[in-house]
Amino acid sequence: MIRRSDNPAASRVISLIGFRKIQALASDRRYRFYDPQKGGGIWVGGTYVPGGEQNPEPMTGLSHTATAYQLCRFYYLLAYGRLISPERSRQMLKILAFPDLPGKFVSALETAAPPNHLYRKSGEVRGFHADSILVWGEATWSRYILAAMIEDPGGEQILKGVGPGGGKRPQAQPAP
Numbered sequence: 001m002i003r004r005s006d007n008p009a010a011s012r013v014i015s016l017i018g019f020r021k022i023q024a025l026a027s028d029r030r031y032r033f034y035d036p037q038k039g040g041g042i043w044v045g046g047t048y049v050p051g052g053e054q055n056p057e058p059m060t061g062l063s064h065t066a067t068a069y070q071l072c073r074f075y076y077l078l079a080y081g082r083l084i085s086p087e088r089s090r091q092m093l094k095i096l097a098f099p100d101l102p103g104k105f106v107s108a109l110e111t112a113a114p115p116n117h118l119y120r121k122s123g124e125v126r127g128f129h130a131d132s133i134l135v136w137g138e139a140t141w142s143r144y145i146l147a148a149m150i151e152d153p154g155g156e157q158i159l160k161g162v163g164p165g166g167g168k169r170p171q172a173q174p175a176p
Contacts, residue, residue: 005123007048014047019055031077033070041070066130071147075119075134079143093119096134104131104159105146113137129155 014022022044026034034041036059045055046063057065077083078092096119099106104122113135122131132147150158 005048011047011049011052014044015053019045019053023055031073031083033074039067039069040065042066042074064125066149068132068147068149071132072145075132075145075147078119079134079136096120099133103156104129105133105148105162107160108162109133109135113142117142124155127151127153127155129159131159 023034025031026042026044032041034043040057040059043057043062043065045057045065047053054063056063059065074083078089078096081089083089083092098115099118099120106118106120109118114137117135117137119134119136120132122129124130128149128151130147130149133145135142135144135146137143146162148159148162152158
């Protein structure tokens with residue numbers, strides 16, 4: 001449900017937990033994933049079934065929103081075992097590991113990082129493309145987080161060009 005979208009399963013979990021509890025957790029002082037004073041953040045405000053319950057984000061009116069900053073904070077807390085608990089953080093990392101859906105950041109990183117160092121969630125809806133990935137290699141220089149959201153019909157291709165190994169690199173010009 002996290003790595004590969006399963007809309008009916010996600011809708012069941014959202015209905016079980018309820019929007020009030022989800023919003024309270026996102027706004028909790030421990031995480032602060034959603035703060036309208038700082039531009040919003042991560043918001044879950046709708047189920048994924050036609051006619052399902054909705055609780056739109058107050059600033060945009062959209063059912064689901066995120067900011068790149070809050071996605072990066074989410075991965076940071078996850079990487080250091082501070083999301084819920086060390087045990088739950090490890091469990092979620094296992095779910096996000098080995099992204100088997102090609103495209104976007106995975107395409108850009110496939111030559112720069114082994115798949116066992118990638119933890120990813122991406123999505124797209126109505127012209128919006130999003131990708132987020134935690135790269136956690138053995139050496140500290142190979143640890144970083146990428147998060148991007150774009151509204152563009154070519155968003156998939158644009159996101160493939162982000163990060164190490166992505167896009168066309170300018171060729172060095174010979175000295176005159």
